[in-house]
Amino acid sequence: MLWNLSLEGQMKKNKSSMSQLEQVLKSGRFAITSELNPPDSADPEDVNRAAMILAGFCDGINAVDASGANCHMSSMSICALLTRVGYEPVYQISCRDRNRIAIQGDILGAAAMGVRNLLCITGDDVSAGDQPGAKPVFDFDSIQLLRTAQMMRDERVFLSGRKITSELPLFLGAAANPFVLPYDWRPKRLAKKIAAGAQFIQTQYCFDVERFREYMRQVRDMGLHEQVYILVGVGPLRSYRAANFMRTKVPGIVIPDEIMDRVKKTPKERQQAEGKKICVEIIQQVREIEGVAGVHIMAYRQEELVTEIVQEAGLLPRR
Amino acid sequence: MVLEWIYDLTYALLKPFKKFLKPNSFAEKAMISIEKVGKGVVFDCQMCGQCILHSTGMVCSMNCPKNLRNGPCGGVRLNGHCEVKPEQTCVWVKIYEGSLASPKYGSEIMWIQPPVDRTLQDSSSWVNLLHGIDQKMKTVWQTQDEKDALEPIFRGSNEKE
Numbered sequence: 001m002l003w004n005l006s007l008e009g010q011m012k013k014n015k016s017s018m019s020q021l022e023q024v025l026k027s028g029r030f031a032i033t034s035e036l037n038p039p040d041s042a043d044p045e046d047v048n049r050a051a052m053i054l055a056g057f058c059d060g061i062n063a064v065d066a067s068g069a070n071c072h073m074s075s076m077s078i079c080a081l082l083t084r085v086g087y088e089p090v091y092q093i094s095c096r097d098r099n100r101i102a103i104q105g106d107i108l109g110a111a112a113m114g115v116r117n118l119l120c121i122t123g124d125d126v127s128a129g130d131q132p133g134a135k136p137v138f139d140f141d142s143i144q145l146l147r148t149a150q151m152m153r154d155e156r157v158f159l160s161g162r163k164i165t166s167e168l169p170l171f172l173g174a175a176a177n178p179f180v181l182p183y184d185w186r187p188k189r190l191a192k193k194i195a196a197g198a199q200f201i202q203t204q205y206c207f208d209v210e211r212f213r214e215y216m217r218q219v220r221d222m223g224l225h226e227q228v229y230i231l232v233g234v235g236p237l238r239s240y241r242a243a244n245f246m247r248t249k250v251p252g253i254v255i256p257d258e259i260m261d262r263v264k265k266t267p268k269e270r271q272q273a274e275g276k277k278i279c280v281e282i283i284q285q286v287r288e289i290e291g292v293a294g295v296h297i298m299a300y301r302q303e304e305l306v307t308e309i310v311q312e313a314g315l316l317p318r319r
Numbered sequence: 320m321v322l323e324w325i326y327d328l329t330y331a332l333l334k335p336f337k338k339f340l341k342p343n344s345f346a347e348k349a350m351i352s353i354e355k356v357g358k359g360v361v362f363d364c365q366m367c368g369q370c371i372l373h374s375t376g377m378v379c380s381m382n383c384p385k386n387l388r389n390g391p392c393g394g395v396r397l398n399g400h401c402e403v404k405p406e407q408t409c410v411w412v413k414i415y416e417g418s419l420a421s422p423k424y425g426s427e428i429m430w431i432q433p434p435v436d437r438t439l440q441d442s443s444s445w446v447n448l449l450h451g452i453d454q455k456m457k458t459v460w461q462t463q464d465e466k467d468a469l470e471p472i473f474r475g476s477n478e479k480e
């Protein structure tokens with residue numbers, strides 16, 4: 001094993017966060033997180049309705065931060081609504097829209113509202129979204145953001161060295177994309193993220209199980225699977241058209257030809273069912289891979305399907 | 320790699336002149352012009368004033384449209400091109416290859432680079448380096464122990480392939 005002992009010491013320093021997601025992962029149970037599609041409204045019921053479906057079997061609900069650089073209700077406000085009713089959000093912070101001053105302030109505010117899970121991501125570029133003329137910020141990168149959050153929690157200081165006057169119980173997460181180049185760099189980048197503070201990982205959509213297996217083999221060789229909880233990103237393809245859009249327009253999503261063909265060959269009215277079936281199969285396959293701690297289900301505008309997916313993948317009963 | 324060697328040489332040449340190469344001095348202005356032209360031509364230098372070229376495979380990471388200093392984003396295209404600028408190769412794909420080809424400093428790609436100090440934009444990174452200005456942070460960003468633990472990972476898992 002290449003992993004140096006001093007880094008393990010670093011990991012043990014991370015304090016407990018009172019996060020339910022952390023408890024589930026620590027107990028060794030297979031964890032499920034999902035994503036709440038952020039509404040284009042100012043109606044709290046839109047959030048509550050979606051959350052009610054997911055909360056039944058999810059250990060954490062991601063409040064996404066304008067994913068794809070499209071404008072929606074902010075992740076911070078979704079977290080506020082979720083914590084109000086006692087759900088467990090995963091607060092997603094991207095580096096695209098805010099600078100270090102705003103982000104550090106938001107981390108404190110989120111923790112004050114009862115948010116216990118933070119997901120630190122770089123974020124898609126503004127050019128991917130509906131307002132490509134916006135100013136991209138990227139003051140931090142995701143690893144700098146992680147380290148800053150870790151420092152705020154463990155050393156109780158801001159980046160400037162100024163003191164933070166309370167506990168900051170947080171469970172820190174990051175994203176990983178094993179499906180894009182350079183493949184050999186991806187496990188090394190994971191090592192960097194762990195060192196910078198990541199305790200759990202949610203991956204990009206996994207459609208290429210073989211590639212993922214290879215990635216996990218490298219991760220295990222480096223002993224990283226014992227340092228971090230890895231949740232595999234999965235999700236149902238809604239139709240051939242949607243799959244094609246994801247594949248060509250959404251950065252970082254890789255869908256192998258076999259899967260595209262399989263959906264294409266299916267008659268239009270059954271494509272959604274086929275997409276769901278593929279998702280269930282992928283969950284069952286990745287579940288068997290050593291070092292996988294759970295799944296992260298992303299069902300854009302198909303929340304009702306998540307229940308069926310969880311059921312058909314044999315992940316029930318949950319509690 | 321020859322660029323690593325040039326880096327070492329430049330450092331050795333400049334070090335005795337630390338006294339003269341003060342921030343905001345005439346000498347710094349001269350250095351700025353030299354860096355702009357020299358590093359500009361060779362590396363498409365963005366003059367961030369806190370050069371980490373030798374830790375990033377002698378490829379300037381500030382040419383990444385997201386200014387990432389710790390590794391590639393998740394948007395790299397299947398052909399290795401950039402998510403934001405599809406016509407160019409991802410800067411970090413080049414950095415990774417450059418690092419593998421840099422025997423001396425290559426594994427510094429594993430260091431956790433601190434956030435960019437935006438006040439140093441357009442100042443001389445050599446002057447900043449000689450005077451430690453590019454490393455002034457009031458918090459401990461990364462310990463030497465952690466760097467030592469991370470560096471072997473870079474080449475380690477590669478040997479196995």
Ligand code: SF4
Binds near residue numbers: 384395401404409411
């Ligand atoms: S694809 Fe590469 S160059 Fe483009 S934004 Fe991402 S890391 Fe930077």
